[in-house]
Amino acid sequence: xxxxxxxxxxxxxxxxxxPWATQTLADFGAxxxxxxxxxxxxxxxxxxxxxxxxxxxxxxxxxxxxxxxxRNKRSVALNIASEEGNAIxxxxxxxxxxxxxxxxxxxxxxxxxxxxxxxxxxxQLIYCSITGFGQTGPYAERAGYDFIIQAMSGFMSVxxxxxxxxxxxxxxxxxxxxxxxTGLYSTIGIMAALRHRDATGEGQHIDMSLFDVAVATxxxxxxxxxxxxxxxxxxxxxxxxxxxxxxxPARDGHFIIAVGNDGQFQRMCDAMxxxxxxxxxxxxxxxxxxxxxxxxxxxxxxxxxxKTIDEWLELxxxxxxxxxxxxxxxxxxxxxxxxxxQMQLGLETDNGDTIPSVASPxxxxxxxxxxxxAPPTLGQHTDEVLRDWLG
Numbered sequence: 416x417x418x419x420x421x422x423x424x425x426x427x428x429x430x431x432x433x434p435w436a437t438q439t440l441a442d443f444g445a446x447x448x449x450x451x452x453x454x455x456x457x458x459x460x461x462x463x464x465x466x467x468x469x470x471x472x473x474x475x476x477x478x479x480x481x482x483x484x485x486r487n488k489r490s491v492a493l494n495i496a497s498e499e500g501n502a503i504x505x506x507x508x509x510x511x512x513x514x515x516x517x518x519x520x521x522x523x524x525x526x527x528x529x530x531x532x533x534x535x536x537x538x539q540l541i542y543c544s545i546t547g548f549g550q551t552g553p554y555a556e557r558a559g560y561d562f563i564i565q566a567m568s569g570f571m572s573v574x575x576x577x578x579x580x581x582x583x584x585x586x587x588x589x590x591x592x593x594x595x596x597t598g599l600y601s602t603i604g605i606m607a608a609l610r611h612r613d614a615t616g617e618g619q620h621i622d623m624s625l626f627d628v629a630v631a632t633x634x635x636x637x638x639x640x641x642x643x644x645x646x647x648x649x650x651x652x653x654x655x656x657x658x659x660x661x662x663x664p665a666r667d668g669h670f671i672i673a674v675g676n677d678g679q680f681q682r683m684c685d686a687m688x689x690x691x692x693x694x695x696x697x698x699x700x701x702x703x704x705x706x707x708x709x710x711x712x713x714x715x716x717x718x719x720x721x722k723t724i725d726e727w728l729e730l731x732x733x734x735x736x737x738x739x740x741x742x743x744x745x746x747x748x749x750x751x752x753x754x755x756x757q758m759q760l761g762l763e764t765d766n767g768d769t770i771p772s773v774a775s776p777x778x779x780x781x782x783x784x785x786x787x788x789a790p791p792t793l794g795q796h797t798d799e800v801l802r803d804w805l806g
Contacts (some may be wrong), residue, residue, distance in 0.1 A: 417444020418782035422609070423804070425450060425507055426488065427495075427516040427528075429457040431561070431591055432625065433545045434484035435598025437515055440605065441487035442775045442784035445513075448800055449485065449791065450504065453492040456793040457481060469768045477790065479771075484598075485790040486762055486772050491801075492794025495526050503801070508533055508540070510804045513605055517545040520555050530620045540618040541608040543601055549624030559625045561591035568593070568629030573636050575649045585649065593629040600628050658704040659683070659712060662741065663719040670724045672715070673737040677701065686734040687718050762789035 422445040426437040434449075434457070441447040451457055463478030491507075494500040505527065508514060514533070516523060523529045530542045544550060547559010565571050565587045575586035604621040612618055630637070636647045639655060647655055652671075654660035659680075662669045674680045677700060684693035692698055692714055697707045704711055719727065724740055731738040742750065748759055760772040768789075775784040 417785055420444035420446075422446070422512045423510055424448065424513045424515065425504075425511045427514065427518070427523075428545065429517065430459055431484060431594035432597040432601070432623075433515050433517040434459075435595055436543070436545070436601035436605065437488065438484045438486060439598070439602045439775070439777075440513070442777070442786070443782065444785060447488040448507065448796075448804070449488045449490045450493050450495070450507075451490055451793055453494055453794060456490075456492075457485070459483075460793065467768075467770055469766070475768070477792070482770055482772065482790045486770075486786060487788045488791055489788070489796035489800055490791035490794055491797045493797070495528065501526055503805075504528065506805050507800075509537060511540065512609070513541045513543065515543045515545070515601070515605070519558065520546055520550055534618065534620070538618055539612060539616060541605060541612065541621070542618065543605055543608075543621040543623060545597060545601055545623045545625075547624065548626045550622045554626070561594045561625065562587055564593045564625045564629045568626060569633050569636065570629060573633075573647050573649055573655075576651045577649050580651070583649070593625050593632075596632055597623055597625045597628045653708070653712070656705060657701060658708045659715055661712070663716055665719055665722060665724040665727055667723045669741055670719075670727060671739045671741065672719075672731070673739070675737065679736055680704070682734045683731065683736045686730045686736060687715070689714070689718055760786055762786060764789045765795075 419440060422440065424437055424440055424445045424447040426433065426447050426449045428434055428437065429451075437445075437447045437449070449457070459481040460477045462480040464474075465479045466474040467477050467479055467482055469475055493503060495504045508528070514528075516528075521529070524532070527533075530544065533540055533542065546555070547564065548554035548557055565574075566585070570593070571585035571587055574588060576583045601621065601623045604623065608619050608621060636655070639645075639647050650661075652662040657673075657675060660673050660675070661671070663672055672683065674683055680698070680701075681693050684690065692711070696703075698704050698711055722730075728738055728740065740746070747753060753759070756774075758774045758776075760774050761769040762772050763769055770789045772786070772789075774786070777784055
């Protein structure tokens with residue numbers, strides 16, 4: 416039996432952060448009911464192209480974006496603003512263990528679906544709110560979008576080419592990563608709250624902020640600033656405190672060298688036939704290599720252009736020097752490691768179509784994720800859920 420099979424989740428979220436959290440719960444067996452407006456549904460159903468395709472190659476109604484975070488869920492089409500819809504959602508709340516929502520602060524009060532109101536009736540309910548800036552503070556009323564959060568949190572200040580080089584400007588990460596990380600932290604918070612409820616019988620409110628998560632996950636860059644008082648700057652693909660740790664040019668493209676200690680640096684020099692760099696006192700330690708970054712990187716780049724990517728990868732792997740290719744998505748899903756770990760899924764719909772999906776990276780020896788339901792069509796399970804939950 417799936418580890419969360421006894422947990423019922425009402426999912427009042429849309430787009431990415433909230434659905435990412437609830438899909439993770441669903442992968443471990445939680446009965447996740449996605450509440451959607453009967454006409455509009457989740458915004459991401461229309462965020463295409465590309466759209467999902469049926470078995471004949473024709474476009475379906477839902478975008479690939481929607482399928483990213485909505486497998487293993489059941490969709491209920493319900494207008495919570497109507498009298499009948501609100502009566503039904505109130506009954507569903509009474510049966511739920513967890514409610515996850517990403518409405519603007521105070522947006523659910525007029526429907527009687529805010530935490531303060533519901534917690535009085537259902538003190539055991541775990542209620543997770545996901546917003547751009549949290550429930551408190553001067554920015555609480557602001558809309559929060561991943562792009563804006565990446566800018567405000569400092570992520571973009573350390574992402575992109577350095578000033579004075581071609582293409583220099585602050586850059587966002589190519590994935591809405593603050594949404595994804597907020598979804599993950601929300602799942603952690605929900606699991607902790609479930610454990611607390613197991614011990615005490617009490618539910619609680621989880622106040623998740625994209626901005627908080629982004630600031631927290633600036634990680635070493637944040638601590639570098641707090642420890643030194645100096646704001647880190649953009650270094651392109653280079654690392655602020657490890658050298659060489661970046662992309663280098665080969666004869667046919669670019670690849671990554673990620674030297675993490677002095678022994679790896681010495682082996683890299685041997686593989687590149689650069690005894691002069693190995694024996695140069697300016698590069699004897701990582702601290703010295705950081706201090707003399709520009710000279711060392713220039714020397715390595717002169718040598719790296721003499722061979723192809725595959726030739727360097729073979730040499731470095733034989734010498735146990737961390738390295739890797741820069742793959743596009745086609746190469747990612749053809750990679751033998753990705754294939755061996757079965758990271759690509761195909762989920763069959765009731766119509767016999769196969770919907771692509773990416774497997775959960777969580778590998779537990781006992782409590783394994785399960786993939787038993789393709790992303791739902793809008794309102795697909797309305798009657799079924801009202802029967803199952805409300806009789």
